[in-house]
Amino acid sequence: MAYDTTYDSLTNSWKLSDLMEKLTKEKETGRKLQEHKHIDWEDNFELYRNKVKTNRLTQRQAVNIPLMKETIKTLLSRIDDAPNIEWKELSGDQIKELIYQEVWNQQVKDNNMELIDVLDKKNVLLYGFSVKKLNIDTEGVSISVLDAYDTFFDPLMNPWDIESARFITHQNIFRSLREILADDKYSKEGKEHLKIWSDTGLGIVQGQKAKEDWEKKMERIKAMGVEHADFALYPAGDRLVNLTEHFTNTWNSKKKKFERRVVVYSDNTIELYNETLEECLGVDFWPFTKWSEDPENNDQYPDSVADLVRVPNKVLNVWFSQLIENRTLKNFQMHWFLPSKGYTPQTYTPGPGMMLPAPPGDDVNKVIKPVEISGLDDTLQAISALTQIVERGSGATAIEKGQGEQGQQTLGEVQILVGKANERATAMAKFYRLAWYELAYKWDKLMHANAPKFVKLYKQGRSGKLYPKRVFTGDWKSEIGYEPMVRSTSEQEIESTKTIQKFQFVMSQFPNNPALRKIAQKRELEILDLTPEELRQVEEAEEQITQQSLQQPTQISPEDTELGQQIQGQLQTLNA
Numbered sequence: 001m002a003y004d005t006t007y008d009s010l011t012n013s014w015k016l017s018d019l020m021e022k023l024t025k026e027k028e029t030g031r032k033l034q035e036h037k038h039i040d041w042e043d044n045f046e047l048y049r050n051k052v053k054t055n056r057l058t059q060r061q062a063v064n065i066p067l068m069k070e071t072i073k074t075l076l077s078r079i080d081d082a083p084n085i086e087w088k089e090l091s092g093d094q095i096k097e098l099i100y101q102e103v104w105n106q107q108v109k110d111n112n113m114e115l116i117d118v119l120d121k122k123n124v125l126l127y128g129f130s131v132k133k134l135n136i137d138t139e140g141v142s143i144s145v146l147d148a149y150d151t152f153f154d155p156l157m158n159p160w161d162i163e164s165a166r167f168i169t170h171q172n173i174f175r176s177l178r179e180i181l182a183d184d185k186y187s188k189e190g191k192e193h194l195k196i197w198s199d200t201g202l203g204i205v206q207g208q209k210a211k212e213d214w215e216k217k218m219e220r221i222k223a224m225g226v227e228h229a230d231f232a233l234y235p236a237g238d239r240l241v242n243l244t245e246h247f248t249n250t251w252n253s254k255k256k257k258f259e260r261r262v263v264v265y266s267d268n269t270i271e272l273y274n275e276t277l278e279e280c281l282g283v284d285f286w287p288f289t290k291w292s293e294d295p296e297n298n299d300q301y302p303d304s305v306a307d308l309v310r311v312p313n314k315v316l317n318v319w320f321s322q323l324i325e326n327r328t329l330k331n332f333q334m335h336w337f338l339p340s341k342g343y344t345p346q347t348y349t350p351g352p353g354m355m356l357p358a359p360p361g362d363d364v365n366k367v368i369k370p371v372e373i374s375g376l377d378d379t380l381q382a383i384s385a386l387t388q389i390v391e392r393g394s395g396a397t398a399i400e401k402g403q404g405e406q407g408q409q410t411l412g413e414v415q416i417l418v419g420k421a422n423e424r425a426t427a428m429a430k431f432y433r434l435a436w437y438e439l440a441y442k443w444d445k446l447m448h449a450n451a452p453k454f455v456k457l458y459k460q461g462r463s464g465k466l467y468p469k470r471v472f473t474g475d476w477k478s479e480i481g482y483e484p485m486v487r488s489t490s491e492q493e494i495e496s497t498k499t500i501q502k503f504q505f506v507m508s509q510f511p512n513n514p515a516l517r518k519i520a521q522k523r524e525l526e527i528l529d530l531t532p533e534e535l536r537q538v539e540e541a542e543e544q545i546t547q548q549s550l551q552q553p554t555q556i557s558p559e560d561t562e563l564g565q566q567i568q569g570q571l572q573t574l575n576a
Contacts, residue, residue: 017271023246024268026167030152037127037301041148044126044306047313048072049223063324065316067390068309072125075305079428080488082117085440090480100476103140106457107443111143119145119221120435124293124428128304132435133170134287134442136450141443146170147217151288153300160295162288167248174214177207177239180272186264190272197270198239206267210242241266247277247286260284282449285442291435293428312390433486440484451477 045051047068085104089097116132123130127148135142150172157165177198181191197203246263262280264273277284296302451473458466510516521542 186272210240
């Protein structure tokens with residue numbers, strides 16, 4: 001790797017290489033594109049987390065109505081669970097299919113895909129999009145959901161096609177200095193420059209900032225309701241370095257073509273790693289997936305459901321705060337009084353139980369007089385109307401939230417409301433399934449390009465204890481390839497029910513057909529989502545029962561003999 005970035009100790013400055021100049025400009029472009037969404041994102045997140053802000057000017061009542069959280073939680077429950085991925089080996093090798101399915105299922109467990117799925121959906125609902133990243137490790141392919149703030153995209157890429165991007169930047173990757181210096185993946189020159197930089201005053205300051213940024217990032221993740229044992233904990237005194245992984249197209253003058261590279265650097269200056277995707281991953285696609293529930297043609301950061309709720313939620317907060325303040329002032333009434341002298345309007349401070357000086361010339365009936373507080377009788381009606389507008393816009397109706405809706409008494413009206421909610425959930429589910437297909441497709445290609453010597457699976461014995469089992473690459477690797485089939489859990493349940501009904505109907509037409517009965521039993525067992533080992537055990541037990549029944553002599557009753565003679569006589573008559 002050519003390393004052209006140099007450090008001038010006399011001027012305490014860096015002279016960047018042409019490549020780092022290019023990367024710096026790309027990162028800045030992507031950052032500016034994203035920054036215009038930060039204020040909205042912060043407001044959405046604060047409303048979701050019930051972080052109430054008191055008015056800094058008036059210090060008056062501040063109430064947060066959990067409309068944002070209710071809407072997000074409702075829609076989160078409406079999006080289907082993580083779909084089941086079934087693998088089809090393109091040459092028809094069913095043994096490899098079964099083994100590969102086990103490998104995928106184990107990877108799903110190892111990657112804690114349930115947690116990833118929750119974070120993925122929350123990101124989409126709160127920020128309008130979500131990005132997942134695939135990495136190579138010793139066990140196969142790891143998958144993670146990225147923080148919305150950590151990814152910058154090419155402004156000219158197709159928002160719905162991440163492969164059209166000229167560059168993708170993943171920032172805020174925190175590693176300790178000791179980890180980086182001990183990692184052979186990073187270049188010797190880069191690590192030497194990192195040590196020089198880290199010992200400077202700027203490096204020490206940046207190291208402290210990296211630690212603060214990491215703490216904020218962890219707090220934001222945990223605040224979303226996710227508790228995970230694998231959150232890294234950096235001990236005191238271990239300096240953190242904020243790394244950036246920059247994926248970009250570069251021109252290869254020798255090959256006369258563009259090639260995709262990944263560059264890892266720190267402080268936008270210190271280059272630690274620089275390889276083509278083919279060299280480091282064995283593929284030529286970006287190891288990311290991106291999806292939205294409402295994608296746009298020309299906007300990388302489309303509006304989210306939270307964006308629809310944000311302003312109405314703020315209005316509701318103001319109205320409810322006014323109601324509470326109004327009630328407080330009525331319960332702890334203010335009074336006018338006649339000041340002797342020195343009244344200044346600037347000192348007028350309303351509050352519960354306050355005595356307010358009357359303006360000069362007002363006798364206030366020459367006695368202390370209560371301050372009249374105007375009513376807010378129409379506020380509750382306005383709140384109800386605004387809430388219903390939000391519910392219909394987001395698809396999270398009161399019915400979907402498990403609440404009764406005023407005025408909705410007939411079954412037909414309830415069905416209409418549920419149908420409207422289903423419309424949005426169905427639209428989301430389409431993009432959700434496409435995102436999972438892309439994830440499975442890229443996972444498959446990365447597994448084949450970086451196949452570990454073996455994959456460790458865990459089998460459950462009859463006692464319930466888990467036993468490790470090694471599956472070697474040759475057992476599952478396909479020369480032709482695999483095709484992922486993505487089925488949502490609801491779709492699979494419907495399909496399974498239809499399959500069972502079909503088999504029951506066909507078997508009723510051929511009640512004594514042993515071949516059909518055997519096929520039906522096998523298909524129904526597959527629907528139960530049994531592992532290949534469990535399925536084998538059931539089939540062996542069924543085979544033993546069949547063999548035993550064949551070995552037992554068949555007892556023919558006199559009635560059976562008489563009936564057989566009658567049928568034989570009728571056949572002879574027909575033949576004659």
